[in-house]
Amino acid sequence: MNMPPTQSVSTKKSSRLPRLPRLFGLHGQVVLVALVLLVIPWVGYTYVKAMEKLLRENQEQQVIAAARGIATALQDRPRLLELQGPSKKINEIKELQVTTPIPTAAEAEHTGELEPPKPLAPPAPPEPAPPATKVTDEIRVIVTGLARAGLRIWVIDTKLQLVATAGNLDNKQKYSGSAVSFGPLEKVVNIALEPLFKRMFPPPAHPEEEFIPNDVVFGGRELERALDGTPGLRRRAGPQGRNVILSAVHPVWVGDKVVGAVVVEENTDAIVSLGNRAFQQLAAVTLIAFAAAALVLLLFASRVSTRLRRLRDEAENAIDSQGRIQGLATAENANDEIGDLSRAFSTMLERLAQYNAHLEKLAQRLSHELRTPIAVVRSSLDNVKLHNMPQDVSVYVERAEGGLNRLETILTRMAEATRLEQAVRNEERTPFDAKAVLAGCVSGYGSNGGGAYPQCQFELTMTEQPVTLTGAPDLFAQMLDKLAANAADFATPGTPIAISLQREGNEAVLQFSNSGPPLPPEIADRLFDSMISVRKEASGENPHLGLGLYIVRLIAEFHGGRASARNLEGGGVMCEIRVPLDKAAL
């Protein structure tokens, strides 16, 4: 049996991936996924916009209807406008106009056909009308009756003279009540985000314009068209430039003749504030939903990643530094994919462990299986030797026996580790004096008195303190024998092998140091594994299977300790065994 060549020993390091900092761990990914939730505010925004548009159209229809209704009402009283007083009022207005600068906003709307715009009289409250005829009074009464808060109605005659106004655009009344509320949580968010909301959704400005701007009267083409007989609708910017004022114009017919026009104006504040409110609510709800969803997702991700991390750690620790398979510390029993993964890992490790056990038993099985054919060869040779052989034949028989003996040595060594594994399992532990065992063994190694390694020199240093260990002195001696054999094999001829036994804390530290070739780094941490050897050539009278240090490890572990080896700085190798001291003797 060949031992594995050192080159084929794969390094353990390559199997362990370096842990990179993860930018997109599970948490990051979940947060990314949570961004999908941003579609909610977008959908909400679109919806609110559509609603707003619908409401505005509805409002437009209402305003137009109102204008038509008032015009119709005035139509029923044909004389009202015809009997309009002289154009004294226009003059008044014109005089006023001279002193008032033209509003810049109006200039853009100027068509040139119109007379210079004139400021209008203050929206005359219904009662204190300037000297008016009974007719205008009557119109005012009608109009006032139809006006309501937020709705401004004015009537002009064909000369663009203001006949009557009623109502104003200031609608203090707010939408309230029926909107769906999400309770205190929403309120909290609203309060927290109020400054932001104020900037994003400014509330409609109050007070409203109190005067009818000149450009409205003179600058609107709708007014002219209305006086030509076509009803129209116009949207114009409000005084703050943000809200929109709808003005519907409807001609007042008397027979075939247009005698004036009714203008009904309403601003869109209500809709704007409704929209704002909806947007605010949307923002708040989205924020709450987003936060809640993100929290839940993060918790979920944390749980999943914790489980995965635990699984990863367990998988990493499933095979210890000695290459032994430990199995998963805690098998997941969850009925999901991670549980499946964990179980798959367990199964895999189980199979790996079985395979390893099979490999470990292989030596035992091989030695057992080879014994029978060896017995055949040996008994046959023994039979041959019972006959008288010519000299040249007996030479070959001797050689055959020599080969057979070597084969048996190999088998014996292979079986030794197995037998030791069994022995270690059943051996009783008793306290013993490690110094006595070590001194006895070392005295048997050196050149003095025909020791086991006469070519080597052993230098033993031991602590003055007692070193009592718990275990089996026989096994301990066997471990010392293997360490000595290993050191003797690798020591540079003529250099001493240093053996030291010291106490460090609660441990006994046994060191075998020899000068000689260093350990190849890729094998250093597997030196104490079964069938690992750094010896270059495997033949010779003394076959090596790489089991000696494995036996050392087995015995060290039996004593509750551990074995390690490292290169010495000055060249050479040191094997170190650390074994806890007997507790009772401490």
Next chain:
Amino acid sequence: MPRRIAIVEDDPVIRANYADVLKKHGYDVIQHANRPEALAAMRTRLPDLVLLDIGLGDEVDGGFALCRELRALSGTLPIIFLTARDSDFDTVSGLRMGADDYVTKNMSLPHLLARVSALFRRADLAQQPAPSEDLLTRGPLQLDLQRFTVSWNSREVELTLTEFWMVHALAKFPGHVKNREQLMGEVHIVVDDSTITSHIKRIRRKFVAVDAAFDCIDTVYGLGYRWRAAA
């Protein structure tokens, strides 16, 4: 009349080789390949000695079973386990079944023959009441080198041949350390160190069974074992 030796072994080549050697040394040899056949034959007529393999064809532990059955037939029939198995467990099991010795198949045939003749001698002399002259006495220890029997304080200690030879090797020169190789040489076995260790343990246990204060076998770590002369 030549002595009859029964070989129970499932490998025909090994069986034939053993049979040839034994025949050449003047024994009558009967060969059996499996347990039922061997048992049937031996019920008819007991051989003088049995060489027994543990694994017999399909019966993994057939040899153990047969040994038990043979012991039931005769308490004195010498039985040697001859097997490829060398685990401590198998050795202990085999000896517990009442075998006189347990050797592995790598033992050379001359060494096996030595054991066979030693066992015959032991069996023969056991029937003679008169004590033999070839005795080795070390304090309470007495070895009968003819019968291969051991007594401690005049109480019999039942040792196998291997164990007997080990005790003899140690007790012959009290105070002298015998290393493992020397012990192996004395008992003609090639085993590893831990097998010697377990042999020594078994021997100690057997002496302790008759005298709890027994501590005459010293372990000299790194060297081997020695017989300590009793005070």
